[in-house]
Amino acid sequence: xxxxxxxxxxxxxxxxxxxxxxxxxxxxxxxxxxxxxxxxxxxxxxxxxxxxxxxxxxxxxxxxxxxxxxxxxxxxxxxxxxxxxxxxxxxxxxxxxxxxxxxxxxxxxxxxxxxxxxxxxxxxxxxxxxxxxxxxxxxxxxxxxxxxxxxxxxxxxxxxxxxxxxxxxxxxxxxxxxxxxxxxxxxxxxxxxxx
Amino acid sequence: xxxxxxxxxxxxxxxxxxxxxxxxxxxxxxxxxxxxxxxxxxxxxxxxxxxxxxxxxxxxxxxxxxxxxxxxxxxxxxxxxxxxxxxxxxxxxxxxxxxxxxxxxxxxxxxxxxxxxxxxxxxxxxxxxxxxxxxxxxxxxxxxxxxxxx
Numbered sequence: 081x082x083x084x085x086x087x088x089x090x091x092x093x094x095x096x097x098x099x100x101x102x103x104x105x106x107x108x109x110x111x112x113x114x115x116x117x118x119x120x121x122x123x124x125x126x127x128x129x130x131x132x133x134x135x136x137x138x139x140x141x142x143x144x145x146x147x148x149x150x151x152x153x154x155x156x157x158x159x160x161x162x163x164x165x166x167x168x169x170x171x172x173x174x175x176x177x178x179x180x181x182x183x184x185x186x187x188x189x190x191x192x193x194x195x196x197x198x199x200x201x202x203x204x205x206x207x208x209x210x211x212x213x214x215x216x217x218x219x220x221x222x223x224x225x226x227x228x229x230x231x232x233x234x235x236x237x238x239x240x241x242x243x244x245x246x247x248x249x250x251x252x253x254x255x256x257x258x259x260x261x262x263x264x265x266x267x268x269x270x271x272x273x274x275x
Numbered sequence: 276x277x278x279x280x281x282x283x284x285x286x287x288x289x290x291x292x293x294x295x296x297x298x299x300x301x302x303x304x305x306x307x308x309x310x311x312x313x314x315x316x317x318x319x320x321x322x323x324x325x326x327x328x329x330x331x332x333x334x335x336x337x338x339x340x341x342x343x344x345x346x347x348x349x350x351x352x353x354x355x356x357x358x359x360x361x362x363x364x365x366x367x368x369x370x371x372x373x374x375x376x377x378x379x380x381x382x383x384x385x386x387x388x389x390x391x392x393x394x395x396x397x398x399x400x401x402x403x404x405x406x407x408x409x410x411x412x413x414x415x416x417x418x419x420x421x422x423x424x425x
Binding site for chain 1: 392
């Protein structure tokens with residue numbers, strides 16, 4: 081099944097699939113020394129990927145409170161025994177990922193690095209754009225969790241219908257958002273397709 | 276008819292609290308778990324005995340304690356030890372732990388991620404990588420599902 085219909089989102093997923101080779105060239109004037117940045121990026125992404133893989137063990141679980149209802153327990157948070165420990169993985173004090181799990185759903189919230197005002201505005205607009213089209217994304221949450229920029233809600237129904245490794249990768253596209261890489265991807269896509 | 280003729284105190288009751296099937300966490304005694312001894316660990320670090328300091332820091336985890344100060348102290352001690360390791364020493368240190376030790380280390384690592392400061396996250400990420408190589412996904416799952424956190 082198609083994860084997303086708009087070509088905008090296809091751009092980011094497509095680009096992310098080829099990000100491995102470009103990773104080393106991600107230098108940005110706003111950041112700390114490029115070596116340090118890229119040195120922590122790989123372990124950061126690996127740590128998030130591993131934790132996500134561990135947290136994405138979901139099974140169907142009907143609501144214990146209301147008959148014949150099926151709710152994502154991480155959003156309802158009514159029963160303590162169904163919730164996992166929330167876990168944070170941080171790369172520095174600005175970038176972190178919060179993973180809250182439960183028996184049938186996982187909420188992944190990402191705080192993206194915003195080095196200056198223009199990045200803040202751009203990030204905010206980009207995230208709003210995505211979140212307004214959350215229906216096409218299926219796993220995107222319409223509002224980010226407090227303190228983070230974007231949130232995903234993945235339920236057992238999603239894991240049943242989609243590949244787990246693709247789900248993991250798709251949430252990671254937002255993690256390395258910096259102005260340079262964003263503009264370069266935008267330029268590349270627009271250049272290669274003419275519009 | 277203005278006065279309420281029937282008792283209405285029952286409306287203040289939360290009926291879910293008295294449900295006998297309700298899940299309550301087991302309350303274990305927090306007796307001797309005071310966390311590792313900070314002074315001892317500091318002395319060992321100064322002397323350069325990293326692995327011993329590491330093992331001592333991972334002893335006596337305040338898992339059952341409800342006092343957040345104890346947990347904070349233990350977390351600070353462990354973080355100090357973890358950040359004073361060189362990158363090349365991390366792997367042998369992790370290999371010297373048993374399965375429970377690796378799980379405990381993972382718990383402390385995730386706890387350390389919650390308050391990033393200076394370079395702590397970079398070191399913690401390296402620790403995470405090595406601990407994951409030894410403990411595998413199981414160690415992460417045990418951190419997520421633990422009812423009592425460190």
